[in-house]
Amino acid sequence: MAHPTDEKNFRLPTTLRPRRYQATVTLDLEGRTFTGEQRVELELSQPTTEIILHANALELGDVTFRAGNDARKPASKRVAPVSETVVLTFDAPLPAGSATLDVLWTGHFSEGLRGLYAAGKVAATQFEAADARRLFPCFDEPAFKARWALTVRVPQGHTVLGNGRVVKDEADGALRKVTFQETELLSSYLIALVVGPLVGTPEEQAEGIPVRTWSLPEKAHLAKFGQDAALQVLPRLQDYFGLPYAFGKVDQVGIPDFEAGAMENAGLITYREVALLLDPATAPLSVQKRVAEVVTHELAHQWFGNWVTMVWWDDLWLNEAFATWMAFKIVDQWRPDWRMWLDFDAHRASALALDALKSTHPIHGEVRNAGEAGESFDAITYEKGGAVLRMIEGFLGEGPFREGIRLYMRKHARANAVKEDLWNALGEAAKQPVNELATKWIGQSGFPLVSVKLEGRKVALSQRRFYSEPGVKSPETWPVPMVLRFEDAGGVKEQRVLFRDAQATVTLEGTGDVKWLCANGGSTGFYRVAYEKPALDALAANLGTLAPSERISLLADTWALVRAGQAPVADLLDLAARFGDEEDEAVLDELVGRLGYIENRLTDGEDQERFRRWVEGLLGGGLKKLGWQAAQGEPDPVKLRRAALVRAVGGLARSPEVLAQARPLVARMLQGDKTALDANLLDTAVGMVARAGDAALFEDLLQRLPKEPDPATQRRYLMALTSFEDAKLTERAQGLLFTEAVKTQDVAIFATGLLSNRTGRDAWWQQLQKRWKDLVTRTGAAPMLLRRVVEGLGLLRTREHLEQVKALLQANPIPEAQQATAQTLERLTQDVALRERVAPEVAAWLKRRP
Numbered sequence: 001m002a003h004p005t006d007e008k009n010f011r012l013p014t015t016l017r018p019r020r021y022q023a024t025v026t027l028d029l030e031g032r033t034f035t036g037e038q039r040v041e042l043e044l045s046q047p048t049t050e051i052i053l054h055a056n057a058l059e060l061g062d063v064t065f066r067a068g069n070d071a072r073k074p075a076s077k078r079v080a081p082v083s084e085t086v087v088l089t090f091d092a093p094l095p096a097g098s099a100t101l102d103v104l105w106t107g108h109f110s111e112g113l114r115g116l117y118a119a120g121k122v123a124a125t126q127f128e129a130a131d132a133r134r135l136f137p138c139f140d141e142p143a144f145k146a147r148w149a150l151t152v153r154v155p156q157g158h159t160v161l162g163n164g165r166v167v168k169d170e171a172d173g174a175l176r177k178v179t180f181q182e183t184e185l186l187s188s189y190l191i192a193l194v195v196g197p198l199v200g201t202p203e204e205q206a207e208g209i210p211v212r213t214w215s216l217p218e219k220a221h222l223a224k225f226g227q228d229a230a231l232q233v234l235p236r237l238q239d240y241f242g243l244p245y246a247f248g249k250v251d252q253v254g255i256p257d258f259e260a261g262a263m264e265n266a267g268l269i270t271y272r273e274v275a276l277l278l279d280p281a282t283a284p285l286s287v288q289k290r291v292a293e294v295v296t297h298e299l300a301h302q303w304f305g306n307w308v309t310m311v312w313w314d315d316l317w318l319n320e321a322f323a324t325w326m327a328f329k330i331v332d333q334w335r336p337d338w339r340m341w342l343d344f345d346a347h348r349a350s351a352l353a354l355d356a357l358k359s360t361h362p363i364h365g366e367v368r369n370a371g372e373a374g375e376s377f378d379a380i381t382y383e384k385g386g387a388v389l390r391m392i393e394g395f396l397g398e399g400p401f402r403e404g405i406r407l408y409m410r411k412h413a414r415a416n417a418v419k420e421d422l423w424n425a426l427g428e429a430a431k432q433p434v435n436e437l438a439t440k441w442i443g444q445s446g447f448p449l450v451s452v453k454l455e456g457r458k459v460a461l462s463q464r465r466f467y468s469e470p471g472v473k474s475p476e477t478w479p480v481p482m483v484l485r486f487e488d489a490g491g492v493k494e495q496r497v498l499f500r501d502a503q504a505t506v507t508l509e510g511t512g513d514v515k516w517l518c519a520n521g522g523s524t525g526f527y528r529v530a531y532e533k534p535a536l537d538a539l540a541a542n543l544g545t546l547a548p549s550e551r552i553s554l555l556a557d558t559w560a561l562v563r564a565g566q567a568p569v570a571d572l573l574d575l576a577a578r579f580g581d582e583e584d585e586a587v588l589d590e591l592v593g594r595l596g597y598i599e600n601r602l603t604d605g606e607d608q609e610r611f612r613r614w615v616e617g618l619l620g621g622g623l624k625k626l627g628w629q630a631a632q633g634e635p636d637p638v639k640l641r642r643a644a645l646v647r648a649v650g651g652l653a654r655s656p657e658v659l660a661q662a663r664p665l666v667a668r669m670l671q672g673d674k675t676a677l678d679a680n681l682l683d684t685a686v687g688m689v690a691r692a693g694d695a696a697l698f699e700d701l702l703q704r705l706p707k708e709p710d711p712a713t714q715r716r717y718l719m720a721l722t723s724f725e726d727a728k729l730t731e732r733a734q735g736l737l738f739t740e741a742v743k744t745q746d747v748a749i750f751a752t753g754l755l756s757n758r759t760g761r762d763a764w765w766q767q768l769q770k771r772w773k774d775l776v777t778r779t780g781a782a783p784m785l786l787r788r789v790v791e792g793l794g795l796l797r798t799r800e801h802l803e804q805v806k807a808l809l810q811a812n813p814i815p816e817a818q819q820a821t822a823q824t825l826e827r828l829t830q831d832v833a834l835r836e837r838v839a840p841e842v843a844a845w846l847k848r849r850p
Helices: 217-222 224-241 285-300 315-335 339-355 370-376 378-398 398-413 420-428 434-443 535-542 548-563 569-579 586-603 607-628 638-650 655-669 680-690 695-709 712-721 725-738 743-756 761-770 772-778 784-794 799-811 816-849
Strands: 017-029 033-045 048-054 056-068 070-072 076-080 085-095 097-108 114-117 122-126 147-155 159-162 167-170 175-180 193-196 204-206 207-215 248-257 268-272 448-455 459-466 480-488 490-499 503-507 517-520 527-533
Touching: 017 315, 033 175, 048 490, 048 712, 070 076, 076 204, 122 248, 122 268, 147 193, 147 712, 159 175, 193 268, 204 224, 207 217, 207 224, 217 224, 224 248, 224 285, 224 315, 224 398, 224 517, 268 285, 268 398, 285 315, 285 517, 285 638, 285 680, 315 339, 315 378, 315 420, 339 378, 339 548, 339 586, 370 638, 370 784, 370 816, 378 398, 378 420, 378 480, 378 548, 398 420, 448 535, 459 490, 459 725, 490 503, 517 535, 527 535, 535 548, 535 569, 548 586, 548 816, 569 586, 569 607, 569 816, 586 607, 586 816, 607 638, 607 816, 638 655, 638 680, 655 680, 680 695, 680 712, 695 712, 695 725, 712 743, 725 743, 725 761, 743 761, 743 772, 761 772, 761 799, 772 784, 784 799, 784 816, 799 816
Parallel strands: 017 147, 207 248, 248 268, 448 527
Antiparallel strands: 017 033, 033 097, 048 085, 056 070, 056 097, 076 085, 114 122, 122 193, 147 175, 159 193, 167 175, 204 207, 448 459, 459 503, 480 490, 480 517
């Protein structure tokens, strides 16, 4: 008879729980092996003949169970590879009550970027979702919180960081023995170790909390921005939660090779270097904002995730959605001039696109095992979850929402919680029926399309689920908190409506004619809007009166309707033609993104060239007016507007004039002139010059790559190498993917960059089909990287490509990316059909232009 641990979906019994781990781990950094010994304090609620521990690729040695004066050895130790457990079986039942388990074990560093692994000169851990079991035999599920008292033995001469402060640092023969302060109650996925030749910023205090930021020595000059961000946001987070920071200190570490953006390990936050380290003098504002947002996201987790933790991975969104929303809220408090909520809207767009597919999933969905948990780290969990929380906050009000969060933190301190616990706390604080609003949005896939018809002062509303595939209909409805923003004789007004039914009619307050109506005021709602033609025309005629977020939503919603076959592409192009004088950089980013898709996927040959010239005519005047050089003291919005226009005219429209202007500026920058180009222009300028570049430039960038300390600059050069359109150079770039020139963490973006190269795409795709298994191996089986590799295939364009992608993924299924596979195939199918359906319409529209 099969034991339940032979099942992939096995969950640990709750009759036995760890209370404390006391562990010593000895690392052989050269041999990439380790040995460990630990005592686990246990609580048994009933007698048992088995103890089941998670252990992946660990060799267990001596094991002893002790209860009072009773000491026993297991009769057998059975490894169950499918569930990644070891079953310790005893001859007689172990008694209920308190006990200890002593374990010795050995293991090897993990290949790839999980467990304990080598990241260049640094040894680091990454345990989320379920890889603590690669270093410790443990109870590796989030519900099994315990205290951890860790000691690490390593060779001399290395910095050693753990979750707690160092309480003892002593010589132990030829080794160094470092003992860390015992932690608070933590789930195993939040434990971390980092060892290597790292240097830290001087320790600084944020309301009594010691903060340091660590990096390799050659990157120490890049650590100050991330350090300052942590110092700024920690007090704001403490104030929001009404709870002091619980984990003693904050260490932030840039890891040279890292799967995710960052990881919220309690007291020891690890980052991909590009998400932490930067030079403010040369980093684009987008990179600075991203680092500030990631730092704040991880620090928000110290409360929402670390202090109060989900019971199981189906509530991952409790961690990630909240931290996503909270990061934008706190950074916006710190730097209101950055207009972070417009960035939030851009992030939300990825969730809206994903959630319009039939292959989407609910924010809270079934997760049967730890492997499936890895697939939950996507835009639905993060961005849709964050958008729904923002929507609920808008419905309840900021004050009641915050009081609900504080109540949730107090009730579940040091413990685990489920989504109902959050709703109950919010409802209790706000005296509102939160369950109705939350349950539908969290538990149901998709989102509504709200159709709007304005007649006089009456607004006829209807809703149904929105799908990006034409012809698919579904009757689901949501309780939709809507902000109706409009202008009449009395000026601009707002009216709030909770739209629950399939249809409703709302009478706008006030008197006189309604000049225009925006049915997603402030763009805070997670839904699309379809206006009847007169209402759409009225909005288009009053763009300047709309907020930037509303102009962005108008463009995005119109494009979504085109994709879904519910509007002609002429609606989008006619609307875009009204944005020639747009000065808001965030709106320009949205416009350029939509036009870029049309240029890339819906035009070819003469039509493509005609479209490029139209874009140049629409936006080129704005770039000429600004010029390439920023004036002394020029504000950030103007710099970002210039950057968006360079992307449009130089990148998208491929203006020969703009390319000619960029070449000498890039050459000066590469020669060391930091004033040659504004930092916000660097990515686009280097990319467009590389696209038309020669072998000398390719070699120059390739040689700079391993020596460049700044991770943002290094990534810029890496992606530029994928852009060269000279046939011999595209072939050279393709060969780099399977060499050490491309780190494991960058495999997915580099492969995707090569698929974006128009002259090299087809040859690369033919090679990729032959070397698909090699590419998968290069990711180190890291779930997030595998997902991105699969998603990159969505850049292909034709029906022939689609059939080849289907055949490839069917013949080579990737269990860790089943959702990504389904979503990529569905989206690519729609993209191919859209190209076949709409390309003639684009061509006809262009021919009608003067």
